Amino acid sequence: MSSEEQRRQFELYKKNVARRGKPFYPYAMFHDTVMSLVVVSVIVGLASLWYFTAGEEPGDSGVLGPRYADESDPGTISFTPRPDWYFYFLFYLLRIFKWPESVFLATVGIPTILLIILLLVPFFDRRRERRLARRPVAVVAALLVVASMGVLTYKGATAKESIASENLAKVPEWQATQNLPQDALPGARIFASLTCLNCHSYLGTGGGFAGAPDLSAEGSKGRGIDWQIGHLKDPPAYTPNSPMPSFAGLTDQQLRQLAVFLEASKGPKGGG
Amino acid sequence: MARQRKSKRQQQLQALIMAPIDWLEERSGLVGAVKYFLFRRVPAETNWFHTLGSATLTAFLVQLVTGVILAMYYKPDPESAYSSIQTITNDLTLGWLVRGMHRWGASVFIILLFLHMGRVFLFGAYKYPRELNWLIGVILLTLALAEGLTGYLLPWDQTAYWATVVAININANAPIAGPFLGDFLRGGAEIGGDTLARFYSLHMLVIPGGLIGLITLHLYLVIRLGVTEPPWTRAAAGYEFVEDGRGPVRKGLVEPRPRGNGSIGTPVREEVRP
Numbered sequence: 385m386s387s388e389e390q391r392r393q394f395e396l397y398k399k400n401v402a403r404r405g406k407p408f409y410p411y412a413m414f415h416d417t418v419m420s421l422v423v424v425s426v427i428v429g430l431a432s433l434w435y436f437t438a439g440e441e442p443g444d445s446g447v448l449g450p451r452y453a454d455e456s457d458p459g460t461i462s463f464t465p466r467p468d469w470y471f472y473f474l475f476y477l478l479r480i481f482k483w484p485e486s487v488f489l490a491t492v493g494i495p496t497i498l499l500i501i502l503l504l505v506p507f508f509d510r511r512r513e514r515r516l517a518r519r520p521v522a523v524v525a526a527l528l529v530v531a532s533m534g535v536l537t538y539k540g541a542t543a544k545e546s547i548a549s550e551n552l553a554k555v556p557e558w559q560a561t562q563n564l565p566q567d568a569l570p571g572a573r574i575f576a577s578l579t580c581l582n583c584h585s586y587l588g589t590g591g592g593f594a595g596a597p598d599l600s601a602e603g604s605k606g607r608g609i610d611w612q613i614g615h616l617k618d619p620p621a622y623t624p625n626s627p628m629p630s631f632a633g634l635t636d637q638q639l640r641q642l643a644v645f646l647e648a649s650k651g652p653k654g655g656g
Numbered sequence: 657m658a659r660q661r662k663s664k665r666q667q668q669l670q671a672l673i674m675a676p677i678d679w680l681e682e683r684s685g686l687v688g689a690v691k692y693f694l695f696r697r698v699p700a701e702t703n704w705f706h707t708l709g710s711a712t713l714t715a716f717l718v719q720l721v722t723g724v725i726l727a728m729y730y731k732p733d734p735e736s737a738y739s740s741i742q743t744i745t746n747d748l749t750l751g752w753l754v755r756g757m758h759r760w761g762a763s764v765f766i767i768l769l770f771l772h773m774g775r776v777f778l779f780g781a782y783k784y785p786r787e788l789n790w791l792i793g794v795i796l797l798t799l800a801l802a803e804g805l806t807g808y809l810l811p812w813d814q815t816a817y818w819a820t821v822v823a824i825n826i827n828a829n830a831p832i833a834g835p836f837l838g839d840f841l842r843g844g845a846e847i848g849g850d851t852l853a854r855f856y857s858l859h860m861l862v863i864p865g866g867l868i869g870l871i872t873l874h875l876y877l878v879i880r881l882g883v884t885e886p887p888w889t890r891a892a893a894g895y896e897f898v899e900d901g902r903g904p905v906r907k908g909l910v911e912p913r914p915r916g917n918g919s920i921g922t923p924v925r926e927e928v929r930p
Contacts, residue, residue: 390784400891401882405697412702412883413694419707420714427718427764431756440746442813448760451745451752455738456817458847465822466815468808470766470801491826492834503794505777506787514780514887526777620825627825629818 393512459633465582472540473533478596478627488625551576554589561587561652562600564645571645574638583628587652596628601651612643692879699885705779706883708772715765716871719803722758723860730810732856734849737812762804769797780892781884789877792870799867806859812852820855821847 406412430448437446442454467475477490509522516523555572558564564572575581581590585598607615611622616639619628631639662670681687698706729748731740744751773793776782782790809820824847828838843850885891 394785397885397891398882401697401699404700406700406702407695408698409694412698412706415702415704415707416710419704419711423711423714423764423768424718427715427757427761428753430760430764431753434760435745435752435756452738452741452811453813453815456734456812456814458817465818467819467823468763468804470763470804471823488829492830496830499794499798503791506782506784506790509783512783514783514884514892516778516887519780522777522780526774530774620828625829627822627829629821629825 390512465629469537469541473536476536476540476543479539479591487627491625491627545579545582548577551581551589554587558587562649564648568645568648571641571643571648574634574642575645578631586649599646600649603647603649604651607647609640609643609647612646613639616642696879696882698883699889699891701886701889701891702883703886705775705886708768708775709878712765712768712772713871713875715761715768716867718757718761719765720864722754722761723864725754726758727860732810732852734812734852737810737852741811741813762807766800766804769800773797779884779887786877786881786884789874789881792874792877796867796870796874799863799870803859803863803867806855806863809852809855810859817847820851824851 434446434448435451438444438449438451439446440451442452443450474490474495477494478487481487481490513519552573555569555576558572559569575586580586580599583591583596585591585596585600587600591598615622616630616634617632618630619626631642634642677687726744729740729744729751731737741755744755746752748754776790776793805820805823808823809816824838824841827841828834830837841851841854843854
């Protein structure tokens with residue numbers, strides 16, 4: 385459409401509103417005021433529900449979660465990285481891509497592309513048409529975006545966190561399947577009781593949250609004990625683009641035990 | 657003429673109320689601006705969908721007010737951040753309400769931003785001449801998400817800390833700028849006191865400053881360009897209201913004049929002719 389035509393349309397709009405429109409106050413402002421009161425009431429309601437159903441102890445969760453978790457401890461080794469709910473859709477993208485080769489797409493690539501597309505919407509849809517029935521592409525695109533963000537958010541919200549006691553019970557099973565030597569068992573227990581399995585999977589257990597690589601056959605990659613220890617201390621230095629947090633808070637002995645366990649994990653078919 | 661004979665008391669009252677308003681108007685024109693804002697015309701079909709923008713603004717104002725109060729009691733250093741959050745939540749009079757409103761207001765703000773954006777998209781309200789306001793809106797959305805990210809660390813509990821570890825790692829993955837961004841956000845090699853101070857400053861000074869500035873611009877453009885009619889109205893369908901020669905426009909009198917709907921060139925249907 386020519387810009388001449390666009391300007392003419394806008395002049396018509398202004399004429400139309402001047403003749404047929406109604407003043408903002410009191411008509412539109414009434415709606416706005418009612419809506420604002422609803423918004424503030426909902427916020428107060430959520431705050432009350434959150435506070436009165438949760439206890440004073442850290443982690444004592446109510447309907448809307450705890451008032452606070454335990455105090456942060458950089459030296460801790462068991463934690464679940466979980467963002468606020470409106471980032472779940474981004475967080476869950478991490479599961480869809482193969483680590484670490486293409487995880488870059490999930491962490492930076494796709495969000496950046498989506499943002500650029502969103503910014504450019506008015507520049508590739510330049511028609512005047514605004515009726516929904518005549519904008520099938522826009523409507524379908526909107527529905528797809530809403531559906532995919534909804535599904536990703538839901539999947540992120542319901543992703544299972546691994547529970548240390550359940551994982552520990554599986555250690556004998558791992559030992560049998562993987563033919564683990566005795567010196568790999570302390571590492572297996574550390575592995576099971578840390579939160580590794582929130583992101584990684586091992587012989588079908590875990591991986592529910594971030595979909596990091598399966599570690600069942602980590603030992604068959606020939607990386608060696610030193611590589612494993614170094615990687616645990618500073619993951620991005622060893623596998624670029626890795627969002628895995630550092631486990632430098634572990635003791636040297638724990639790191640070595642974990643590395644021995646990982647190197648001993650040759651995969652169910654590889655045998656000892 | 658009885659109306660004009662006012663008692664002395666009435667005259668005094670009038671002077672008391674009107675004099676300061678006139679004084680202000682003469683020196684700033686602000687009274688006229690407010691009058692223009694209140695009595696400007698909006699399309700007759702303006703409806704509840706159009707309240708999502710002001711609802712988002714309300715949620716933002718809630719964040720501003722509760723945020724300012726929280727800043728009076730919150731201590732942004734790793735030694736006392738966590739305990740100050742506990743004090744605010746459990747000991748301070750109505751502290752739980754202020755923190756609860758700030759915490760859940762953030763979610764409401766984000767939801768309303770998305771709903772408002774969805775409304776603008778489906779109404780086609782981003783089209784000429786409102787493209788710039790769409791751009792500003794998308795930047796506002798990203799700034800709001802950045803507020804969510806930086807605010808999440810401040811309670812300094814385990815959830816906050818480890819979610820931020822991963823979030824910073826993800827930011828550091830970006831090509832070229834990534835490593836610098838990671839170092840900048842972290843304020844060093846490890847996440848610690850410097851990170852907390854940085855996030856606090858970003859969360860309560862830098863990003864809100866940007867939000868306030870851009871929201872002002874956003875509102876200015878809304879007032880300047882006007883509100884878009886819903887897509888189901890006759891105006892959106894390409895009808896033009898005309899004078900019928902007797903003065904005022906007769907209600908519902910429309911001329912079914914094809915106005916060209918851009919590339920699809922939809923002809924206006926005859927049966928809608930009144």
